[in-house]
Amino acid sequence: MPKLVKTKVENEGRVTEEFTWVETPKTTVWDVEEELRVVGKPIARVDGVERATGAAKYTTDIQLPRMVHGKFLRSPHPHARIVSIDASEAEQMPGVRAVLHAFNLASNRFSSTRDFFQNPVRFVGDEVAAVFADSDNLARAALKTIRVEYELLPYVLDAESAAQENAPQVTPNGNLLDGKPSTYTRGDIEKGFAQADVIVEGVFTTNAQIHSSLETHACAVDWDGKMLTVWESTQDVEGIKDRVARHLKLDKTRVRVIASYIGGAFGAKFGAGKYTLLAAQTAYQLKRPVRFVLDRRGEQIAAGQRSPTKQYLKLGAKKDGTLTALEMTHYTNVGAYATWSPFVEGPARELYACPNLQTTGYTVFTHSFPFAAFRAPGFVEGTFALESMMDELAHKLQMDPLELRMKNYSSVHPESGKPFTSNGLLDAFQEGARAIDWETKKRRKQEDGIVRRGVGMASQIWYGAGAPPAYAMIRVNHDASATVLTASQDLGTGTKTILCQIAAEELGLPFERIGVEIADTQMGPFAGASGGSMTAASVGPAVREAAADAREQLRHIAATFLKKRVKDVRIENGIAKARGVEKPLAEIFRELDNLQVVGHGSRYPNPSAYEIRTFGAQFVEVAVDVETGEIRVERVVASHDSGRILNPLTVSSQVEGGVLQGIGFALLEGRVVDASGVALNANLEAYHVPTIADAPKIETHMIDRADVLANNLGVKGVGEPPIIPTAAAIANAIYDAIGVRFYDAPITRDKVLDALERMEIGA
Amino acid sequence: MTRIVKSDERVAVELTVNGERERVYIEPTRFLAEVLRHDLALTGLKVSCGMANCGACTVLVDGMPVYSCITLALDCEGRSITTIEGLSQGNDLHPVQRAFIEHDAFQCGFCTSGQILSMTALLEKNPTPDEGELRHNMSGNLCRCGAYVKILQAGMSLSGAERGE
Incomplete structure (x- = not known):
């Protein structure tokens, strides 16, 4: 009998309690050596044709008759009281359907x-007013007529300043x-430093990194008097459904959220x-469809960012390298509205x-840009500092x-002392070092030409356990094909494809006979948000359970026939x-006419006696031009342990994407803000x-070994780990190349040239 | 041919889009991207930055890749426009589309129509690009997911240079 369990x-390191409905598992974990037919194969995406032909419909592609278009007016000031808003001209423009602001909104919360x-x-x-009009251009024109009177207030943009006692109040x-x-705290930090033979200290900064999804935040909404349909570019259709229903005081069953294709998300x-x-x-x-798409500037300033940090690090170690003490303080600038903090100290801990x-x-709250989760929030920033500091210590x-x-x-989790379900860090070290030829390259003498090469590495720990609640159904269709149904999302990671692979494997059907319907709250059972790797x-384990349920029914039917x-x-x-x-299932189903088989499955809780983490290491080769300050990342070897690999093709894509965003964070991306708090590069x-x-050349070397204690697939997440160690590995490789340590990301060309000038290197 | 029109009056513009002649009545200030997406419902191209930085809006005008988000539709009068919807022949995908699918040269797919059209235009002009030429010609198309390694693989698989031609 199924049981109701609170688990x-x-x-991403934040723990909540959830109810889940747990059935007796119909599957046992695929063993490490298990020969699998579909899972683990480099299969091209099930929706590749849609993505390559323009047939894929994204939220911003939704166009409906009589559609009304929304636009925001935004504050030009970092901190100001709005004295008055005169929107009368906008309100009288033909085709303007609504103008909303703080003084006329019935409920502003x-x-x-x-x-x-x-x-x-x-x-x-910050949003000051919104206009809804018959066209995008008209809405934009109407915004320009709104007169706002501001009373300017003192502001603070920087986290460390805002944390001082006399700083202007943000909240x-x-x-x-x-x-x-x-x-x-663990242990005794003072004793630890007293035991150290060597101590290193550093102050690191990381700039904001902006998600810059090519599809900006967007929705389209249609109300037919009974059902409110929301198309939204989102990582969480169920979350949107709840929130919209609550806001409009509609029953949840009367809100449908669809996110068939999502043009980039990355946590925001x-x-x-x-x-x-x-x-x-x-x-x-209005009883009219409404479309609201953030413009590019709005996306870059108001839709979230990886928050800037300042980090103070101090490490102590014995002569043989054994760490005796680690002290870390960070100031993280989350803007004015954050409700949680990126876990910047996570890697150190x-x-x-x-x-x-x-x-x-x-x-720290400041009058600066709002924080949102961005692929491994906190760990990218924290690992840049920690793994640079470790390199300096070495x-x-x-x-x-x-x-x-x-x-x-650490063979056990250093905080809880619990064992890990699996830990492939040492394998990742070995595999990465072999692939890059670490032994030879690290001994290479520093070059003295114009272009100087270096090699560096860094490690990574992250979450990615997966968890309940997640449910799935398998519908076996009249032609003995099958459809996976679940309200999950495919952010471009290949979720749909791996779910089809899992279903095909368990059902014993060819991969081509499996379809999938996801990202529609009306179609599939609950599956939770797509994030946190x-x-x-x-969802994968629930799909396998559902497929096993369907397969048992198919065997019963086939037994009768055979x-x-x-x-x-x-x-x-x-x-x-x-x-x-033997008899093909399709023939059996043809004879049975309208027979319908539906399997269902749920994700059961994780083992409580273990910690589940993903691990990895990256090895990087860079070339530094000491005349121009240009840094080129030439080669990245990424070796990660994410348990069993379901699809090496799409996994390597995720690794490459993570590494590239890591390169952006390390070398290119940063917000430029003037003294009045205006973003100059939005x-x-x-x-x-x-x-x-x-x-660069990016080589993915996954430690492809099933984590048999984690779940029935042996998988751990893979979306976030690859972005985590890249920046530190690059900074360490730069040090190897030119003997200069950079503490501030991104390491832009001006910083390199300044450093080279100070060191009297190059021209 | 120069035409003088008022900015708020609609004018008839004839475009050849994916081989079909289309007549649209538009304000002369409207951009090609918006006309294709809105008036002709060809939503395969995307508008992402709106200022010719990202390439998601790439279409081919007389075979040349252009940023349709800053190209006036009026300027395309009588010219031949290819969008991603016009690249495949019925159910037969264009070789560049096939290569993108086989090599997994996309993730979220939002930039993909632009990437594919840019590569198509390059290969028309130069059937044997090397990796450097691919990088140079494709660098006007951003991919935030970072599918670049696979885009290069897709491109090299189609390049005669790779095949030794």
Whole structure:
């Protein structure tokens, strides 16, 4: 009998409790050596044709008759009280259907920390008014006629300044999240440093990294009087459904959310935006479809970012490299409205077996740009600092940086002391070092030409366990093809493809006979948000359970047809077989006419006696031109342990994408803000995301070994790990090339030239 | 041919889109991207930056890749426009489309129509690009997911240079 279970769910290090409905598992984990037919094969995406022919419909492609278009007016000031708004001219323009602002909105509350239209506004880009009009151009023209009178207030843009006592107040509760820094201690930090033979210290900064999804945040809403349909470019259709229903006081069953194709998300597309709820209420009131698409500037300033950090690090070690103490303090600038903090201290706390450790995290409110999760939030920033510092320590100890890391490897989780379900870090070290030829390259003498090459490495720890609740159904169709149904999302990671592979494997059907319907709350059962490297390990096991359920039904049906006992019937490649007789399932189904088989499955809880983590290491070769300051990443070897690999083709794509965003974070991407809090590069011209010209050779070396304790597939997540170690590995390779350590990301050409000039290297 | 029109009056413009003659009545200030997407419902091209930085709006005008988000539709009068919808012949995909699918040269897919059209235009002009030429010619098309390694693989698989031609 199924049981109702309350279980702990971890997502990116944040733990919540969720109810889930647990059935007796119908599957056991595929063993490490298990010969699989479809799973683990480099199969091209099931929706490749749609993506390559323009047939894929994204949210921004939705066009409906009588559609109304929404646009925001944004604050030009970082902190200002709105004295008055005169929107009379806009309201009288023909074709303008609604003008909303703080003084006319019936209910202005957007979330626990912010209003739809804040007064006072708290960053350059805060929403001041919204116009809904018959065309995008008309809405834009109407915005220009709105007159706003502001009373300017003192502001603070920088986190460390905002954390000082006399800083301008950002929120009524002060400038620190939770009113105080978050602290963590283990062992005795002072004793640890006293035991150290060598101590290194560094101050690191990381700039903002902006998601810059090519599809901006967007929704389209249609209300037919009974059902409110929301198309949204989102990582969480169910979350949007809940939020919109609550906002409009509609029953959840009357809201349908669809996210068939999502043009990039990277963490910024969780939950309903202000634009979503305002579009929904306007569609509801006007009884007309409403489309609200953030423009590029809005996307770059108001839709979230990886927050800038300043990190103080101090490491102590014995002569043999054993870490004795680690102290870390960070100031993270989350803007004015954050409700949680990126876990910047995560890598320091979890990566190494350091017995004495103290971290202090200041999550600081400022009149700057809002924080949103961005692919491995906190860990990208924290690993840049920690793994650069480890490299410096290795050099000070005259130790091989790789050896230093192996020396401090933790075979159990350093905080809880629990064993890991699996830990492939040492394998990743070995595989990566072999592939890049670390032994030879690290001994290479520093070059003295114009272009100087170097090699560096860094490690990574991250979550990615997956968790309940996630449910799936398998519908076996009249022609013995099957369809996977679940309300998950495919962010471009290949979710649809791996779910089809899992279903094909378990059902015994050819891969081509499996279809999938996801990202529609009306179609599939609940599957949770796609983020935190959770999807494969959350939804995948439920799909396998559902497929096993359907397969058992198919075997019973086939047994009747073949006149054999059920236990002797197996299904292979779409054919039911039993001791000398066989019959294609399609033929059986043809005779049965309208027979319908539906299998269902759910994700059961994770084992509580273990910690589940992903691990990896990257090895990077760079070339530094000491005349121009140009840094070229020439080659990246990425070796990661994410358990069993379901599809090496799409996994290598995710690894390459993570590495490229890591290169952007390390060398190119950063927000340029002037003294008045205005972003000067809120576009894709002056904000530099990597181009194809920046792409190095990237070699993916997955430690492809099933994590048999984690779940019935043996998988762990893979979306976030590859972005984590890239920046530190690059910084370490630059040090190897020119002997200069950079503490500030991105390491742009001007910084390189300044350093070279100081060192009197180059021209 | 120079035409003088008022900015707020609609004018008839004849475009050849994917081989079909289309007549649209539009304000002369409207951009090709919007006319193709909105008036002709060809939504395969995307508008992402709106200022010719990202290449998601790439279409071919007389075989040349252009940023349709900053190209006036009026300027395309009488010219031949190819969008991603016109690249395949019925169900037969264009070789560049096939190569993108086989090599997994996309993730979210939002930039893909632009990438494919840019590569198609390059290969028409130069059937044997080397990797450097691919990088140079494709660098006007951003991919935030970072499918570049696979885009290069797709391109090299189609290049006669790779096949030794």
